[in-house]
Every structure is written in structure tokens, then in C-alpha cells.
Amino acid sequence: MNYYELIFTILEAESHHQDLLIDELASLGFDTFEETDLGFKAYIPSDDFDKAEVDERLGYYSDMVSFSYEVNLIPQRNWNEVWESNFKPIELGDKIRVRATFHEAKPEFPYEIVIDPKMAFGTGHHDTTCLMMETMLDNRVEGKKVLDMGCGTGILAILAGMLGSGSLTAIDYDMLCYKSTIENAALNNIKGVHVLCGSKEEIPDEEFDLILANINRNILIDQMDRYAEVLKAGGHVYFSGFYETPDLAIIKEEAAKVGLSYESHKVSANHWVAAKFVKA
Numbered sequence: 001m002n003y004y005e006l007i008f009t010i011l012e013a014e015s016h017h018q019d020l021l022i023d024e025l026a027s028l029g030f031d032t033f034e035e036t037d038l039g040f041k042a043y044i045p046s047d048d049f050d051k052a053e054v055d056e057r058l059g060y061y062s063d064m065v066s067f068s069y070e071v072n073l074i075p076q077r078n079w080n081e082v083w084e085s086n087f088k089p090i091e092l093g094d095k096i097r098v099r100a101t102f103h104e105a106k107p108e109f110p111y112e113i114v115i116d117p118k119m120a121f122g123t124g125h126h127d128t129t130c131l132m133m134e135t136m137l138d139n140r141v142e143g144k145k146v147l148d149m150g151c152g153t154g155i156l157a158i159l160a161g162m163l164g165s166g167s168l169t170a171i172d173y174d175m176l177c178y179k180s181t182i183e184n185a186a187l188n189n190i191k192g193v194h195v196l197c198g199s200k201e202e203i204p205d206e207e208f209d210l211i212l213a214n215i216n217r218n219i220l221i222d223q224m225d226r227y228a229e230v231l232k233a234g235g236h237v238y239f240s241g242f243y244e245t246p247d248l249a250i251i252k253e254e255a256a257k258v259g260l261s262y263e264s265h266k267v268s269a270n271h272w273v274a275a276k277f278v279k280a
């Protein structure tokens with residue numbers, strides 16, 4: 001299959017915003033991304049490329065980030081090689097290691113997560129995934145009934161399973177992520193994960209002790225009332241996928257409206273946040 005390659009150049013000072021563009025492109029069907037010195041490259045099967053749609057969707061970010069891109073049509077290539085050259089294992093302290101199937105195992109890490117990267121978000125290379133995993137390590141997950149909303153590769157649900165969670169439900173509206181979570185849960189021997197493809201309406205009418213939601217500010221705000229509905233009194237929700245300024249204050253305000261009280265947060269060097277809330 002032929003692919004289109006889009007080569008993005010991003011103003012250096014704004015390069016921390018490139019994840020927003022990558023998320024948007026992923027939702028349009030771009031399935032592989034490579035970092036470059038000047039920005040990144042994005043790839044999409046030639047039949048799925050619609051330049052007008054790309055311009056319309058990325059236009060939304062033009063006030064935030066200055067970028068340009070050029071388009072090349074490229075012949076079939078070996079995508080496994082691309083992934084192998086891009087995906088380096090991630091180590092969080094001496095506890096968590098995220099690696100791909102093709103990396104050597106390091107059993108000295110108590111939580112070694114194996115991800116078949118494919119194209120779903122959540123290889124641990126994004127600040128928000130790391131912040132969520134750190135928040136999970138710092139708190140008690142053992143025995144808790146967990147909902148992972150926007151599960152991507154399933155990385156957070158898998159870590160929850162490794163930390164001894166009770167039942168696990170993982171939801172993503174992207175079919176690729178849904179399949180990827182099923183595959184990666186099996187790869188890590190995490191049994192009984194209830195994986196669903198869909199959005200807010202798929203959240204089952206059950207009570208959860210812990211909700212993990214690393215999506216983005218607007219979707220979190222949109223789904224927050226439902227999270228509050230299905231969270232047990234005293235249960236926690238960890239939110240990520242937004243920046244410290246101005247997003248955290250907005251998230252706190254919206255959370256308070258549905259009875260979720262802010263407890264604490266962590267910030268990455270690139271100003272991404274993971275925040276912990278409790279239902280009174």
C-alpha cells in the first residue's frame with residue numbers, strides 16, 4: 001500500500017504543542033509518526049488522505065503553534081522497521097519499564113509492561129501517560145474496581161492489573177485502540193479486562209473505585225458528569241491530557257460542579273498535568 005508522508009516543521013519554542021497536532025492527525029487516520037530535528041513526520045495510507053480535512057482540523061491550532069508541512073507520496077515501506085527505530089523502552093524510576101515486544105526483557109523492574117506499539121496512543125513516551133503511571137504508583141490501586149477511559153494501547157489498565165486492581169474496564173472510541181488494548185492485555189497476561197469500543201455512553205451502570213482518564217480538557221469536561229455518576233463515594237479519578245495553565249483551573253471548576261474535589265496534581269517539564277480528584 002502506498003502512503004502519504006507529511007513532513008511538519010514546527011517553531012522550536014512551540015514544539016511542546018506538537019503532541020496536539022499528532023493527536024489530531026491520529027484521529028484522522030494517520031497511523032505512524034516519527035520525530036525529526038525540526039518537528040515530525042506523519043504517515044497515512046494514500047486512500048485515507050484528505051488534505052482539506054487535515055487543513056481544517058489543524059487550522060484550529062494555528063493560534064497556538066506555528067507550523068508548516070509538505071506532502072510526499074511514498075511507496076510501500078517496512079513499518080516494523082520504522083517502529084523499531086522509533087520506539088525506545090521507557091523507564092520510570094526503578095519500578096516501571098515500558099518496552100516493545102522486540103526489546104529485551106529486564107525482569108528487575110517489578111512492573112514491566114510490554115506494548116505492541118502498532119498505532120494506538122500510549123507507549124509511555126508521552127508526558128501524560130508517565131504522569132498517570134506515577135500517580136498510580138503513588139496511590140493505592142490494589143483491590144480497586146477501575147475504569148480506564150480513553151485507554152489507547154491499554155497501558156494504564158495493564159499497569160492497574162499489575163498493581164493488583166480488582167475488576168478492570170477499558171474504553172476507547174477508536175477501534176484500533178480497542179483492539180490494541182485487548183492484544184496488549186493478553187501480551188501482559190492481564191486477564192478479564194472488559195474492553196469496550198465507544199465513548200461516554202459505553203460507561204457501564206456500575207460503581208467504580210478509581211477512574212483513569214487521560215484524554216483532553218474538552219472531552220474530560222464533557223464526560224465528567226458521567227464519571228461522577230459511576231464513581232463510588234470516596235472514590236478517586238485521575239485526569240490527564242491537559243496543561244497546568246490555563247486548563248487545571250478550568251478542570252477544577254468543572255469537577256467541583258459535579259461533586260469532585262481536587263486533591264493534588266503532578267506537572268511534567270512540558271507543563272502537562274495529572275490531577276487527582278475525590279468524590280465526597
Ligand SMILES: C[S@@+](CC[C@H](N)C(=O)[O-])C[C@H]1O[C@@H](n2cnc3c(N)ncnc32)[C@H](O)[C@@H]1O
Binds near residue numbers: 121124216219
Ligand atoms: C491521550 S490518549 C491516552 C491513552 C492512554 N490511556 C495513555 O494514558 O497513554 C487518549 C485516548 O483517548 C481516546 N479518546 C479520545 N476521545 C475519546 C472519547 N470521546 N471517548 C473515548 N475515548 C476517547 C483516544 O482514542 C486515545 O486513545
